[in-house]
Amino acid sequence: MNNYANNEYDTIVVGSGPGGATVAKELTQNSQKVLMLEWGDYNPVTGSKAQTVKNTGMPMQSMLFTHNMVGLVRGLTTGGSSIYYYATCFEPPLDMLKNYGIDISGEVDETRSELPNSPLEDDLVGPMTNRIMDSAQDLGFDWNKLPKFIYQDRCRPQCWRCNYGCPHGAKWNARMFVDQAFKKGMQIVNRARVKRVIMENNQATGVAYTKNFMEYHAHAPKVIIAAGGIGSPVILKNSGIKEAGGDFFFDPLIAVFGEAKDIRGGSEIPMSSGAHMVEDGYVMTDMTIPETMYRGFSAQKGRLDRLFAHKKTLSIMVKERDRLGGHLTDKGGVRKKLAPGDVKALKHGKERAKKILKNAGAKNIFSSWYVAAHPGGTIKTNHLLDSDLQTEVENLYVCDCSVIPESFGLPPTMTLIGLGKRLAKHLAKQEKTSKQSNVYSAA
Numbered sequence: 001m002n003n004y005a006n007n008e009y010d011t012i013v014v015g016s017g018p019g020g021a022t023v024a025k026e027l028t029q030n031s032q033k034v035l036m037l038e039w040g041d042y043n044p045v046t047g048s049k050a051q052t053v054k055n056t057g058m059p060m061q062s063m064l065f066t067h068n069m070v071g072l073v074r075g076l077t078t079g080g081s082s083i084y085y086y087a088t089c090f091e092p093p094l095d096m097l098k099n100y101g102i103d104i105s106g107e108v109d110e111t112r113s114e115l116p117n118s119p120l121e122d123d124l125v126g127p128m129t130n131r132i133m134d135s136a137q138d139l140g141f142d143w144n145k146l147p148k149f150i151y152q153d154r155c156r157p158q159c160w161r162c163n164y165g166c167p168h169g170a171k172w173n174a175r176m177f178v179d180q181a182f183k184k185g186m187q188i189v190n191r192a193r194v195k196r197v198i199m200e201n202n203q204a205t206g207v208a209y210t211k212n213f214m215e216y217h218a219h220a221p222k223v224i225i226a227a228g229g230i231g232s233p234v235i236l237k238n239s240g241i242k243e244a245g246g247d248f249f250f251d252p253l254i255a256v257f258g259e260a261k262d263i264r265g266g267s268e269i270p271m272s273s274g275a276h277m278v279e280d281g282y283v284m285t286d287m288t289i290p291e292t293m294y295r296g297f298s299a300q301k302g303r304l305d306r307l308f309a310h311k312k313t314l315s316i317m318v319k320e321r322d323r324l325g326g327h328l329t330d331k332g333g334v335r336k337k338l339a340p341g342d343v344k345a346l347k348h349g350k351e352r353a354k355k356i357l358k359n360a361g362a363k364n365i366f367s368s369w370y371v372a373a374h375p376g377g378t379i380k381t382n383h384l385l386d387s388d389l390q391t392e393v394e395n396l397y398v399c400d401c402s403v404i405p406e407s408f409g410l411p412p413t414m415t416l417i418g419l420g421k422r423l424a425k426h427l428a429k430q431e432k433t434s435k436q437s438n439v440y441s442a443a
């Protein structure tokens with residue numbers, strides 16, 4: 001066993017997705033000494049298929065399956081899943097969080113002034129998105145362009161690489177916050193897989209992690225676990241907090257495809273427009289995906305006749321707000337069945353998507369199998385965390401999608417940035433109070 005990093009840090013942050021990267025960036029801006037431990041690498045994002053498969057397609061690591069074969073994908077690299085997300089900026093559930101004593105409205109306003117979050121300019125919206133949006137509006141749906149975390153001046157028309165990680169620096173991702181923190185002095189150790197939290201007298205004092213098959217310990221007075229909706233509960237379970245990982249949400253989705261013979265496309269920014277069907281419990285968006293992914297979805301459904309129709313195929317995503325349920329195993333295995341109500345809502349959305357596609361002139365309509373991309377609620381606030389995101393163990397915090405106490409059915413990145421900023425402010429306040437009390441006691 002080796003001690004790779006000693007007691008020279010104020011805070012250890014485990015994981016560099018939107019939750020971890022935000023809190024780390026804010027803490028370093030506040031002159032805190034931060035050590036970040038990240039399982040994935042820090043290789044430049046190339047936008048290539050090979051790199052995407054390496055970071056999101058590894059069975060048992062980044063590509064997980066339930067017993068019913070619902071696929072759950074996460075990004076294991078610096079920046080986490082945000083390297084591969086669609087960069088659509090959805091409103092956080094401010095009222096729901098307030099019910100749990102968490103107010104992030106100020107932090108969300110701050111984020112809006114810090115990051116891009118406008119709908120795409122018309123010249124970046126592809127013909128497939130326009131066709132779907134026109135059809136949905138024609139049928140009376142409140143379907144509009146959606147705000148994007150995209151620096152549009154760096155974006156290329158007809159670029160489809162959002163799915164594979166943006167090599168042009170146009171899509172905001174959490175690695176950009178890691179880079180900012182790094183410039184301010186944060187240290188990051190990559191390929192460091194944290195196994196458990198080290199505790200003494202019910203206080204967190206560090207973490208144990210493996211790198212190159214060796215075990216290391218790192219110590220700091222505060223530990224923030226931000227390894228994502230699956231990674232964080234596994235670390236807590238291994239640290240003795242066995243209830244972590246129960247009763248979670250993962251926002252299952254299906255894609256509905258249809259061939260429009262008069263269109264030639266396939267290279268577009270996904271999730272550029274859509275509608276939130278609140279009453280029906282789902283959100284619908286356009287979702288043009290790269291050819292390889294499209295072929296994977298077609299093959300999985302046995303639609304070999306559709307394998308070569310990518311450029312003519314319109315695609316709509318239906319993402320459902322699922323009921324809490326299931327559990328994670330100690331090793332991170334995902335055990336969750338879709339409840340009958342979840343299947344019903346997805347079917348409802350599928351029928352609506354078919355109608356929109358038919359009205360858009362599409363034929364040969366079929367849908368994909370279920371996929372999920374936002375695991376959360378695995379370490380819920382008010383259950384295993386207080387409203388400052390602290391666990392029952394002193395100085396041990398969680399800051400990622402795990403902490404969200406209820407399913408809200410929308411992509412959560414803006415919410416996670418807000419939570420990260422709020423936690424950093426709380427820790428800064430705590431630090432100030434403890435310095436002041438030290439001064440008083442010295443006097």
Ligand SMILES: Cc1cc2nc3c(=O)[nH]c(=O)nc-3n(C[C@H](O)[C@H](O)[C@H](O)COP(=O)(O)OP(=O)(O)OC[C@H]3O[C@@H](n4cnc5c(N)ncnc54)[C@H](O)[C@@H]3O)c2cc1C
Nearest residue numbers: 015017019039080081086087088194228231400401411413
């Ligand atoms: C295809 C796809 C499209 C999406 N589109 C959108 C969208 O348009 N809008 C939106 O808001 N959201 C979107 N999301 C969801 C969004 O990306 C995630 O909800 C978000 O990244 C979760 O952030 P997080 O901080 O909770 O965890 P993650 O992003 O999962 O980051 C966790 C980090 O922890 C690291 N880690 C895990 N275990 C360990 C360990 N044991 N030790 C050390 N490090 C560890 C991982 O490598 C990773 O870097 C999408 C997701 C996917 C997959």
